[in-house]
Amino acid sequence: MKFIYDTENKLHRFGRMLLITAVSLITLIYIWWIAAIIINTPAIPTPDLVWAALLRLFEEGDLQTGLSMWDHMAASLKRFLGGFALAFVVAVPLGLLIGYSRFLDEFTKPMIEVLKPIAPIAWAPVLIFATTLTIGPILVVFVGIFFPLLYNTIFGVKKIESNLIDASKTLGATNGQIFYKVMLPCTTPFIMNGMRIGFGIGWMCIVAAEMIAPLGGGLGYFVSLQSVMSNWPSVFVGLIIISILGLLTTGIVDYAYRVIAKRTGME
Amino acid sequence: MSEYIELNNIRKVFKKDNKETVAIDDISLSIKKNELVSILGPSGCGKTTVLRMIAGLVEPTSGEVLVDNVKVIEPGSDRGMVFQDFALFPWRSVRKNIEFGMEVTGVPKEERIARVDKYLNLMGLENFADARVHELSGGMKQRVGLARAMVNNPKVVLMDEPFGALDAQTRNIMQAGLIRILDKTDQTIVFVTHSVDEAVFLSDRIVILTKRPATIKEIITVPWPRPRDRASPEFTALRKRILTELEKENVLN
Numbered sequence: 001m002k003f004i005y006d007t008e009n010k011l012h013r014f015g016r017m018l019l020i021t022a023v024s025l026i027t028l029i030y031i032w033w034i035a036a037i038i039i040n041t042p043a044i045p046t047p048d049l050v051w052a053a054l055l056r057l058f059e060e061g062d063l064q065t066g067l068s069m070w071d072h073m074a075a076s077l078k079r080f081l082g083g084f085a086l087a088f089v090v091a092v093p094l095g096l097l098i099g100y101s102r103f104l105d106e107f108t109k110p111m112i113e114v115l116k117p118i119a120p121i122a123w124a125p126v127l128i129f130a131t132t133l134t135i136g137p138i139l140v141v142f143v144g145i146f147f148p149l150l151y152n153t154i155f156g157v158k159k160i161e162s163n164l165i166d167a168s169k170t171l172g173a174t175n176g177q178i179f180y181k182v183m184l185p186c187t188t189p190f191i192m193n194g195m196r197i198g199f200g201i202g203w204m205c206i207v208a209a210e211m212i213a214p215l216g217g218g219l220g221y222f223v224s225l226q227s228v229m230s231n232w233p234s235v236f237v238g239l240i241i242i243s244i245l246g247l248l249t250t251g252i253v254d255y256a257y258r259v260i261a262k263r264t265g266m267e
Numbered sequence: 268m269s270e271y272i273e274l275n276n277i278r279k280v281f282k283k284d285n286k287e288t289v290a291i292d293d294i295s296l297s298i299k300k301n302e303l304v305s306i307l308g309p310s311g312c313g314k315t316t317v318l319r320m321i322a323g324l325v326e327p328t329s330g331e332v333l334v335d336n337v338k339v340i341e342p343g344s345d346r347g348m349v350f351q352d353f354a355l356f357p358w359r360s361v362r363k364n365i366e367f368g369m370e371v372t373g374v375p376k377e378e379r380i381a382r383v384d385k386y387l388n389l390m391g392l393e394n395f396a397d398a399r400v401h402e403l404s405g406g407m408k409q410r411v412g413l414a415r416a417m418v419n420n421p422k423v424v425l426m427d428e429p430f431g432a433l434d435a436q437t438r439n440i441m442q443a444g445l446i447r448i449l450d451k452t453d454q455t456i457v458f459v460t461h462s463v464d465e466a467v468f469l470s471d472r473i474v475i476l477t478k479r480p481a482t483i484k485e486i487i488t489v490p491w492p493r494p495r496d497r498a499s500p501e502f503t504a505l506r507k508r509i510l511t512e513l514e515k516e517n518v519l520n
Contacts, residue, residue, distance in 0.1 A: 170323075
């Protein structure tokens with residue numbers, strides 16, 4: 001029997017994608033397994049050991065801190081969302097203003113250009129010391145999400161077609177109405193795109209910041225603690241959870257982006 | 268008939284790097300109520316600038332524009348505009364696009380629905396009320412653009428090469444459609460185009476501009492009732508005459 005792949009068939013396309021994904025991930029596990037055997041160090045445990053550790057950790061929790069894996073995940077997600085919320089309320093209005101005003105754009109451009117190349121995690125020691133162990137990591141996420149969100153918003157405002165503004169003026173719209181009814185919807189897909197990029201960076205930031213600020217759990221803290229204890233299979237469990245949660249958070253915003261882009265006809 | 272739109276000694280000078288470019292040099296023009304006047308001229312002569320001055324989107328350097336005896340100082344919903352690239356709101360449905368003007372000027376919801384329905388009918392868009400802009404053909408998009416401008420009952424509709432982005436066949440259909448709509452609505456229209464054929468087919472009067480700095484070269488009254496026969500000898504003769512006039516204004520000459 002021959003399997004005929006039909007590019008027109010949605011089910012076939014989905015099935016094909018699923019199959020390729022599964023084979024790809026299984027291959028990754030095998031590469032890891034072979035590498036672990038060849039390199040032969042406790043720091044790289046084989047997948048079976050990690051699987052056993054994963055089952056144990058979800059059942060018993062992390063014995064060092066007494067926290068369950070769910071507690072660690074919740075702690076990281078909470079910080080992440082806190083940093084994101086903060087970045088959103090600051091970067092979006094600021095981006096709209098800068099994009100709208102030529103003077104503000106010229107004035108803030110050097111500042112943004114100077115600050116942009118600094119890896120957000122490089123701020124972690126400063127931010128954590130300057131604030132507290134609780135607030136510091138949230139601010140690191142804030143920095144990570146802030147910049148992509150800010151320049152995508154600025155870019156979005158600049159991309160607004162002047163004809164749309166002219167059209168709304170000739171239809172009797174006031175400046176406030178133009179802002180809410182034209183500029184904001186025009187910019188929304190760009191804001192979403194900034195969020196999409198920011199989420200990826202922000203998630204990396206929170207894990208890294210937690211490794212520096214050991215308070216109240218979190219996946220970064222968990223990984224760092226387990227490596228100090230040389231519990232290498234547990235370290236790998238942490239890495240796997242970080243990957244899955246990262247995929248989920250960026251996946252959600254990616255989906256939202258596509259829905260909004262389609263709804264606003266701005267694809 | 269009264270003088271409805273008046274351009275009095277309009278001049279527009281653009282300044283850039285201390286260099287002054289006179290775009291429009293002393294244009295005076297009167298347009299009557301219910302008249303369709305088209306503005307014709309060589310590319311880049313400032314046709315659109317004249318239109319945008321009536322809209323209030325561009326301020327004349329000197330001179331003034333009066334619409335119904337009121338001086339134009341800013342854009343307003345009494346002067347609707349139709350754009351060459353449609354300028355529709357892509358995140359809004361057809362109905363919501365047409366409704367935009369009434370929404371921002373605070374027309375009650377029931378009246379908005381009734382008026383939008385009337386224009387959806389007039390434009391043959393009944394079945395596309397909830398469609399998104401990107402689902403429409405070019406001709407349909409411009410019918411939405413026209414409905415969006417006309418639904419506010421403006422004193423004048425300013426059309427900036429409205430059919431310029433459409434293919435020849437759609438263009439002819441749209442011109443015929445515009446004539447049908449004019450039969451029913453008595454709308455005053457100022458129409459910018461670079462198509463002589465279109466101007467002769469549609470206009471009560473044709474204003475021919477010179478190349479930059481633009482002044483009025485000639486105003487031609489087209490006496491025949493609409494709809495007009497493109498193939499008739501008078502039509503062809505007038506077309507040829509205007510083309511010859513425009514040829515003299517060709518920038519390359």
